[in-house]
């Protein structure tokens with residue numbers, strides 16, 4: 001929390017928004033002591049700004065400056081009170097419904113939905129007509145009209161958090177509901193509470209001014225809303241007395257602007273994908289930008305001295321360091337290394353899929369002589385999938401949940417040329433059959449498939465345009481060993497049939513040795529060893545490769561003795577999984 005507040009204080013939008021808001025708060029608290037009574041008739045009506053009345057006078061001869069300053073007090077007080085109450089009631093109802101579920105959720109959700117279908121403004125007008133006048137009426141009316149959509153947001157968030165491991169852990173350790181809500185759920189919703197409060201305050205200021213402008217507030221009290229009400233009543237527009245409503249209008253707009261900036265700053269600080277990194281965080285790329293050169297015979301992909309940096313708050317962080325390797329046409333090249341060694345980052349760079357916070361700072365990635373790092377726009381889109389495709393790590397989330405499989409194939413094929421739906425579906429059937437699935441699944445939805453089936457669909461999609469290289473980024477993670485084995489067998493058969501090259505990324509070195517022609521081993525972003533699988537099996541040279549190999553259990557007594565391990569320099573190896581996959585003709 002302290003860290004968040006420190007970052008908030010350094011955020012430019014938060015500083016501007018917070019500064020503006022502080023100014024208006026000071027104006028509301030201290031300002032009224034320094035201006036004349038806003039109700040006194042102090043001059044002639046409709047006087048433009050002059051030395052005695054800096055903002056001029058109203059249609060009745062009151063001082064506009066005094067009305068603007070004094071009006072801030074009640075408007076902001078009601079705004080913040082409603083903001084806090086709407087957030088509190090919404091959070092209470094939403095979290096209770098989402099966390100407790102079942103009956104409680106049914107009742108609270110029904111109540112919330114009833115309030116949601118009643119339009120807010122008419123509800124506020126009706127309630128306003130019956131409640132006794134005064135600022136408390138405004139607070140009550142706006143809270144009743146505004147809490148429901150907030151409850152929806154909090155319910156959704158607590159439903160998402162309720163299923164998380166740390167909440168389950170708290171439940172099984174016997175913690176009380178109130179403790180789980182206050183210690184586990186609420187701290188994880190701090191940013192939502194903050195941005196909801198600011199959004200609700202913005203709603204409250206706008207709705208309050210709107211109601212008062214319509215004459216539904218207490219018109220005898222000076223607020224920004226009643227200032228506008230009286231400006232309308234005194235024909236300020238007809239008499240072109242702009243000074244009567246412009247100052248109040250400007251104040252409302254500036255408070256809205258300040259609250260929006262604060263809300264946006266909280267979003268940016270709490271949502272990693274919105275974080276803005278200073279351009280200075282990444283040094284200029286020194287990668288040459290040659291677009292095309294003569295392809296080298298026997299080399300399909302050439303990764304040449306590639307360095308990749310991520311922009312972080314502490315500056316550029318190098319996660320791939322001077323990596324070089326070649327992949328020949330039809331070859332299976334394995335990239336191994338512990339978690340975080342940079343494997344997926346390299347895979348993403350090959351397809352131009354690095355996030356905006358990352359960049360190839362040095363080196364070249366040549367695909368058949370074409371510099372992939374220099375590709376942009378339509379050229380990059382045409383290159384992806386037709387030349388190089390990818391099977392993604394997460395079988396569960398790689399498919400679009402709202403499209404049938406046939407539509408996803410059609411999307412892929414149509415993105416690379418005009419193709420009728422009938423042709424796409426025919427090709428989809430053929431590809432599904434090729435990966436061992438029933439062609440009839442073309443009409444199925446992703447949620448109807450198991451993890452293994454979805455990953456087969458992922459492979460079929462990757463082969464749809466017959467690319468020359470397929471990147472397999474941990475394609476069998478989260479699948480059991482039997483499905484894993486079937487899937488890899490199928491991939492090997494397809495590779496032999498179709499002749500594409502494969503870049504296989506995994507931390508499972510024995511699996512790679514069984515599957516690949518050659519293997520490169522990454523440690524901390526550096527490629528420490530590249531050799532044929534046969535040579536690595538016979539005896540890895542680098543201590544890190546030896547350590548990776550020795551960390552897997554062996555099935556036969558002969559293999560049980562690990563290869564001699566030298567002390568690995570600067571090494572902290574997280575033990576990879578103990579999966580052993582038997583591939584036909586593969587490793588041991």
Ligand SMILES: Nc1ncnc2c1ncn2[C@@H]1O[C@H](COP(=O)(O)OP(=O)(O)OP(=O)(O)O)[C@@H](O)[C@H]1O
Nearest residue numbers: 310312319338339340341342343344345346355357
């Ligand atoms: N957006 C990012 N910003 C900063 N650093 C990042 C970002 N994404 C990844 N990294 C860092 O880059 C390094 C390499 O990550 P990468 O995902 O390529 O590793 P990996 O070897 O594929 O790991 P895994 O097997 O767990 O997927 C890691 O240290 C990671 O923390």
